[in-house]
Amino acid sequence: MWRDRDFRRLWVGQTVSQLGEHTTLVVLPLCAVLTLDAGAGELGVLRAVGQAPILLLSLLAGAWVDRWRTRTVMVLADVGRALALGAVAVAGLLGALGLPALLVAGFAVGALSVFFDVAYQSSLVRLVERDQLVRGNSALEGSRSAAQIAGPALGGALVSLLSAPIAAVSGALLFALSCLSIRRIRRGESLPEATQRRSRRHPKPTRGLPSRLPDFTRRRSQRHSESMRDLSQRLSDFTRRERSQRLQEPTQECSQPHPEPRQELSQRPPEPTQEPPRRPPRVWRRIGEGLGFVVGDPSLRAVCLASAAFQFSLAATMTVYLLFLPRELHLSGTEVGLALAATGPGALLGSLLAARLPGRFGHGVVLVSAAALGDGAFLFVPVLHGSSAGTVLALVAVSLVFGTFGQLVNVTVMGVRQALTPDGMQGRAAATITFVGMGLTPLGSLLGGFLADEWGLRLSLAVTAAGMLLSPLLMSLSPLARLGRTLPDRRLLVD
Structure with missing residues (x-):
């Protein structure tokens, strides 16, 4: 797998892109808190707006990415994000x-x-063999873990040393580097079969015309050709009907001394035509197929519910957490970045464990136990006080535990989803799970800001952290808990 240049280019591009994304996740909120002196409600709105595209665009992104070339999608996404941060x-x-x-x-x-996230997950399936998916996911998730190490620390340090808006330049440069790496992927990527059939049914109207012909001339030529074909077809149908009528009624026509004049073509009443049943637009049909596939599988359905509970609670927790560290514990921007960056080494360890533990203890046991340990780590944060070195070390330990077991869950879930999904459904399945799992994150961020204003930072953090334990509870009651050491290949599990 590592000998494949295209996979290495995807890995490098995804790593740098994740580094830019995790830098941005720290820079923008700290810019609002430290530079603009935003309150809890304003920070909740900022985080909710950044998470709203997950709810609004995930399903459409899955349907479109299945019809587009994934490399093009990733390149355009990197360029757009670099421009947005450059504008800041x-x-x-x-x-x-x-x-x-x-x-x-x-x-x-x-x-x-x-x-970008939907495209790179679908691109991995097209670059490596199915028996290498777990290794490929471990590599990509390991790079994301490495980005989690440097991203928050880099963002916090830049915000502390420079102004927060200037720190946004680092994210823009990282997205630009990711674009350069992904553009170098050379493996040809064919369009899906449905898109190819559509292209054959609807060829380009300018085919066969000179490329330098003005647009209005091409349009006039096209309309003239279409009208002539329509007239020829109508005359042919009229002649066929007349001949059929003469053959069926020869005697009646001869017995009439003064036959009635035939109606002209324009005077004939239109023949009744049966309208075809209306079908929903193609993109919505594809979205419906993805939803039906995920909902119809008990294991994938459980992934959606558990992910929704986790992401909702995590969004509320992180909104309060980003305010709790500088205002309740009085940590500096660098210390906040260090506490957040500690998730990275743990996530790197979790990616390494994900390549071994599911095959040894079973996917179900790993999912439930890792989710319970990782999500429960945040329950220790509300009891901390002061900005001493011991407090910072305790926050680092919490982030290490959360990163290790959280990443173990992420890699295992991704392998389960990819193993149970056909190639032609990968993008839609990933987008559907993202939509259901993370669609509630804007509401979670708003709830976190509201609770922080009403109840205070410490109590709000305790409540939202306790809500994260709902995710392992849901997984323990689902078919996910019974998954064994091996996964079926493109087959639906039945309860």
Whole structure:
């Protein structure tokens, strides 16, 4: 797998892109809190706007990515995110940066990240063999873990040393480097069969015409050709009907001394035609197919429910957490970045464990136990006080535990989903699970900001952290808990 240049280019591009994304996840909220002095409600709105594209675009992204070339999608997403963060830096230099500008940039980065994430997961399936999916996912998720190590620390350090808007330039540069790496993927990627059939049914109207012909001339020529073909078809149908009528009624026609004049073609009443049943647009049919496939599989359905519970609670928890560290514990921007960056080494360890533990203890046991240990780590944060070195070390330990077991769950779930999904459904299945699993994150962020204003930071953090334990509870009651050491290949599990 590592000998494949295209896989290495995908891995490098995805790693750098994840580094830029995790840098941005720290820079934009800290920019709002430290530079614009945003409150809990404003921070909740900012995070909700950045997460809203997951709810709005995930299903459409899955349907479209299945019909597009994944390399093109990833390149365009990187370019768009680099431009959005560059605009934040320019606005900061000009003194025009405000919360509306951060909201626009956050929404743009979130929307393009949805397309990038769906595309790179689908691209992996097309680059490696199915028996190498777990190794490929471990490599990609391991790179994401490495990005989690450097991204928050880099973002926090840049915000502390420079101004937060200028720190956004680092994310823009990283997205540009990711674009350069992914563009170098050379393996030909054929369009899906459905898109090829559509291209054959609807060829380009300018085929056969000179390329330098003006547009209006080509349109006139096309309309003239279509009208002539329509007239020829109508005359042919009229002649056929007349001949059939003469053959069926020869005597009646001869017995009439004065036959009635025949009606002209334009005077004949139109023949009744049966309208074909209306079908939903193609993209919505494809979305419905993805939803039906995921909902019809008990294991994938359980993944959606558990992911929704986890992401909703995590969004609320992180909104309060980002305010709790600087305002309740009085940590600096660098210390906040260090506490967040500690998730990265744990996630790297979790990616390594994901290549061994599911095959040894079973996928179900690993999923339930790892989710319970990782999600329960945040319950220790509300009991911390002060900004001493011991407090910082405790936050680092919590992040290590959360990163290790959370990443173990992520890699295992991704392998389960890919093993149970046919190639032609990979994008839609990934987008459906993303939509259901993360579609509630904007509401979670808003809830976290509301609870922080009403109940205070410490109590709100305890409540939202306890809600994260609902995810392992749902998995323990589903067919996921009974998954063994091996996974079926493209087959639906039945309860």
